[in-house]
Structures are given as C-alpha cells and as structure tokens.
Amino acid sequence: MPKTSLILLDWYRKEVVNHSLPIHEDSSPPLAGQVRFRTTTSSDLATFASGRDLQLPDGRAWNISIFEIARWSMHSGLRAQLLLERLVTEEVLDTAANISTRYGARIVRPYAGSCFIWKFGQKFLVHFESSHMHIWVIGSLGAEMLHLQNLFSVRIRELDDSGRAKIVHYTPFAGRAVVQFEHLTVPLKMATKMAPRTVVLRIVTIIEFKRLERSDPYACWAPVPQEGGLVMTRMRHRWTPWSVDVDRPQRGLRSSWKALTLLFNNEALQAC
Numbered sequence: 001m002p003k004t005s006l007i008l009l010d011w012y013r014k015e016v017v018n019h020s021l022p023i024h025e026d027s028s029p030p031l032a033g034q035v036r037f038r039t040t041t042s043s044d045l046a047t048f049a050s051g052r053d054l055q056l057p058d059g060r061a062w063n064i065s066i067f068e069i070a071r072w073s074m075h076s077g078l079r080a081q082l083l084l085e086r087l088v089t090e091e092v093l094d095t096a097a098n099i100s101t102r103y104g105a106r107i108v109r110p111y112a113g114s115c116f117i118w119k120f121g122q123k124f125l126v127h128f129e130s131s132h133m134h135i136w137v138i139g140s141l142g143a144e145m146l147h148l149q150n151l152f153s154v155r156i157r158e159l160d161d162s163g164r165a166k167i168v169h170y171t172p173f174a175g176r177a178v179v180q181f182e183h184l185t186v187p188l189k190m191a192t193k194m195a196p197r198t199v200v201l202r203i204v205t206i207i208e209f210k211r212l213e214r215s216d217p218y219a220c221w222a223p224v225p226q227e228g229g230l231v232m233t234r235m236r237h238r239w240t241p242w243s244v245d246v247d248r249p250q251r252g253l254r255s256s257w258k259a260l261t262l263l264f265n266n267e268a269l270q271a272c
Helices: 045-050 066-071 073-084 090-097 254-271
Strands: 006-012 034-040 101-103 106-108 115-117 123-127 132-138 143-149 154-159 165-170 173-183 198-211 232-235 238-241 243-245
Touching (some): 066 073, 073 090, 115 123, 132 254, 173 254
Parallel strands (some): 115 132
Antiparallel strands (some): 006 034, 132 143, 154 165, 173 198, 198 243, 232 238
C-alpha cells in the first residue's frame, strides 16, 4: 500500500452487491447501517468516494453491523462516536440490540456475517448444495429472519431398511449463484388469478455451476438453474416456481410470510 494512502472508517448506508456486481447508492433503513474500512490511493480526503471497502476472502465487505455495535460492550466507543455525529439515534441502537428470533431451541441474532436485505431486487449469494440459509429482512422498525430451506434439492419419499417411509433430499448441483426476490406482477400461469402480494426468487447470475455425479436416479428430475429464470421447487409431483403469497402463506412458510411482508412495507414507504 502506498505511504500516502489512507484507511478510514466509514458509516455505510448503501446497497452493496459483491462478486463483481454493480455497487450503487440506495436509501436504506437505519438498521442496515454498518461500519466499514475503506482504503484510498491517496491521503487526499477527496479520493474517499473512489476508494475500496476492505473485503473478506469470499468477496463480502468487512464490516461491523449496527446489531453488533448496539449489543457488544467492546464497541462502546463506536456507539458513542456514531451518536456524537448523529449518524444513529438511541432509539435505533435500542431496537438493534433487542432484535432476535427463536430457531428451534436457540435464540438467533443478526451479526456482521449475516445476509441482510430490505427491498425487492436486492441481490444476494446462494450455494446450490446448501440445505438451508438464513436471511435477515430489515424493516423501518425491526427485522425478521427468513429461513430458505432446500432451494435446489429434490425431495423424495423412500423406505428405510425397516420398511418405514422417510423423506430424503437429494442435491444434484454444486456451485454459486446470485439471486433476488421479486414482487410478482404477472400470473405464473395463464388463466390463473394472481395474488396481489406474491414473491418469487429469480436467478440473476450463475457464478459457478456443476452437476454432481450421483448414483440415485432422482438427480435428473431437477430442472437445471438458468440465468434469468425463476428458482423452481417440486410441489404435488411437479415443478413450479418457488413463490410465497404473504397474505395466504402455505403451511411451514410462516417465517417467510413475516419476513417478506417487510419488503412490501418498505416498498410502500418508499412510494410515499
């Protein structure tokens, strides 16, 4: 690093898309704030805007989220400075400190490594072979955790050695892709009445892709993910786009309903 360069702390309220995708400013909720390190090529503060955020090996920006700043005593200095500069309020910090959800027997809270979104069209990374991932959807006054499970797997009912039925998930693909939630504006099928608040998941970019070599015959059932296409799921013995009607959530999708409703709430606030 040149001797004339700077490393500065930055309070960040922008949308950042990693993995070589565009970076652009965006109006975001106060709970989306985070501290980052930004490096510049010169000691001139005017070069700050063109600097680069310090990145982790996986491409994500190193950061300390407002949730960690609010909860951890080790960040008391940052809290005081953010309040002094009026970048956050006591109310926002109190809200961030108390956000949590129950996941099984555990209490889960957001942290710097969490995936955060707050609007439709905001991109995030998925792994084809992952059985589940957690996303925190941020609203104006809170946040909800969304649990995405077995997005790219085939769900099969099999018999075990004792003859009892069991559910098995086969994962036919490996790799990574960038996806985004979208507000469905046209029916998924012709002559089908569209629910006004339905969310679908679209594949924006495929970064890596590999079809896994497996001995089971079920892997070939899954449709190959396509850039620009919707994420598909198998329901009632046929493949259909993954979707959630937040006003009439299916059984087992209550967490999706609560979290995805925040995207509609944020959209309505932006329109005001």
